[in-house]
Structures are given as structure tokens and as C-alpha cells.
Amino acid sequence: MKRVCAHVHSLCLITDSESRYEMLYLKVKESLSKDHPVIYAAEADANSVIRKMVNAGIEAENFIEKGILKIIDAQTAKQLKAQINLESMDPWYQTICKTIKQAKAKNRLLIICRTEDFEQAKLLKFEEMVDRGIASLPIELICCYPTKWLTKLDLSSIIGILNAHTLFLYGEKPQYLEWHRHRTEELLKSAIEAVLGNETSKLIFKTFKLVYKMDEQSIISNPIQFEDRLKRLLGSQQAKIISELLVRQIEKTIKTMMAVRGEDQKWM
Numbered sequence: 001m002k003r004v005c006a007h008v009h010s011l012c013l014i015t016d017s018e019s020r021y022e023m024l025y026l027k028v029k030e031s032l033s034k035d036h037p038v039i040y041a042a043e044a045d046a047n048s049v050i051r052k053m054v055n056a057g058i059e060a061e062n063f064i065e066k067g068i069l070k071i072i073d074a075q076t077a078k079q080l081k082a083q084i085n086l087e088s089m090d091p092w093y094q095t096i097c098k099t100i101k102q103a104k105a106k107n108r109l110l111i112i113c114r115t116e117d118f119e120q121a122k123l124l125k126f127e128e129m130v131d132r133g134i135a136s137l138p139i140e141l142i143c144c145y146p147t148k149w150l151t152k153l154d155l156s157s158i159i160g161i162l163n164a165h166t167l168f169l170y171g172e173k174p175q176y177l178e179w180h181r182h183r184t185e186e187l188l189k190s191a192i193e194a195v196l197g198n199e200t201s202k203l204i205f206k207t208f209k210l211v212y213k214m215d216e217q218s219i220i221s222n223p224i225q226f227e228d229r230l231k232r233l234l235g236s237q238q239a240k241i242i243s244e245l246l247v248r249q250i251e252k253t254i255k256t257m258m259a260v261r262g263e264d265q266k267w268m
Contacts, residue, residue: 044074159223
């Protein structure tokens with residue numbers, strides 16, 4: 001598995017397949033084998049997670065007893081997230097620091113968390129605050145987004161989530177793919193053309209540049225403003241279809257890139 005830098009914030013798409021969490025267990029197993037502490041908050045039922053981790057060859061109860069592995073169920077995670085206000089991520093920060101202290105960690109901490117418990121506004125704020133809040137800590141954070149849930153979000157939220165992550169974690173044997181904003185721009189144009197027809201994205205982007213003074217970079221950097229004006233231009237229904245197609249384009253593109261890339265190649 002390819003190594004990444006000490007401070008990492010990645011996005012993991014969760015599909016509906018039966019094996020959807022297996023690659024996360026591989027990440028957990030790899031970290032624990034190096035005595036890296038793990039906070040796992042990606043699934044609803046902690047007891048079920050322990051059973052599945054044991055089946056995956058992880059001595060979960062042993063690591064929990066040692067304080068190296070902490071499994072947070074959906075109810076506890078929801079309570080922690082409910083306490084997060086729009087200015088602070090203190091409940092999560094305190095949990096992180098406590099785990100590092102208990103594990104007497106000198107190595108990187110792996111955090112795997114679910115996202116669908118967040119209100120949309122808090123989710124985006126959390127993502128924006130993550131790098132500021134944990135930048136000084138040796139942490140790898142994997143944010144898990146079920147694809148079905150992601151398609152229900154507003155277009156601006158989807159673009160904002162993409163903006164917040166520099167890496168995608170994907171594949172049965174988890175690998176990292178670098179994500180850059182120009183890729184978001186390309187897939188957004190592709191989604192627009194899938195809805196409105198060939199070459200329409202050029203017309204849309206030209207209109208935004210002439211009328212709203214927003215170029216491609218501004219569109220991706222200011223997704224709320226972009227979505228608001230796109231709805232005025234096309235209507236809410238068309239904007240929603242574009243957001244759903246954008247998620248499908250992301251998943252399709254990642255699968256394609258995973259199929260053609262070598263183990264040590266970077267997706268730029």
C-alpha cells in the first residue's frame with residue numbers, strides 16, 4: 001500500500017456492496033500492526049464492527065483493552081457531532097487528544113468517521129475546520145461518504161466536500177488518488193453536458209464569466225454562489241439532476257483511473 005504524509009485528510013466513497021467496509025478494516029489492521037492508535041466511527045453498531053474486525057483478522061477486543069483501538073457507535077458519534085457548533089470542533093478534538101494520551105501514542109493516529117449524521121451546514125463547517133483543528137497533530141482522517149447519501153446533498157455541498165479533501169481512498173486494496181480542483185471542474189462540466197447536451201457547459205461557464213464575473217476557478221471556490229445563480233438560470237430541478245450526475249461521474253472516474261493506474265502513479 002502506498003505511503004502518504006503524516007497529516008492526511010481523505011474522502012472515501014462507500015457503496016452498497018456487502019464488502020463496502022473491508023478496505024477500511026485493511027487500513028485499521030495496517031495501522032494497528034504499526035502500533036498506530038485508531039478511532040473507528042464509520043458504522044452504526046460497535047458490537048457488529050468488533051465481530052467483523054475479528055473475522056478480518058484484527059484482535060479488536062485486545063486492542064480496545066490496550067487503549068489503541070476506540071470504536072464509536074452511531075449514537076455516541078451523533079452526540080459528539082451535535083455538540084459541534086459553527087465555531088468549534090472541541091468534542092471531537094477532546095476525544096482525539098484523549099485517545100492519543102491513552103494509547104501513549106508517538107505515531108500517527110488514524111480516524112475513520114461517518115458523515116451522514118451531520119446536518120448539511122455543520123458537515124461543511126466541520127470539513128472546513130478539520131485541517132485547522134488537527135493540523136498540529138499526527139493524524140490521518142478518512143471521511144466516509146455513502147454515495148447514495150451524497151447524491152441527496154445540494155450541488156454546492158458536494159463541491160464544498162470535494163474542495164475540503166486532497167485525496168480519495170478507494171479500491172478493495174485501499175489506494176490513494178490525488179484530487180485537484182481542476183478535476184472537479186472537468187466533472188462538473190461533464191455533468192452539465194449530460195443534462196443539457198454537448199457544448200452547453202461552455203455556454204454556461206461563459207455566461208457566468210460575462211454576467212456574474214465568475215470564472216472557472218471562482219465557480220469551484222464559491223460553490224454556494226455558483227449554485228444559487230445556476231438555479232436562477234436553469235431552475236432547482238435541473239441543478240439537482242446535475243448534482244446527482246456529478247456524484248456518479250466522480251465514482252465512475254475514480255474506478256476508471258484505478259483500473260489504469262500503476263501502484264506508484266499519482267493522479268494529477
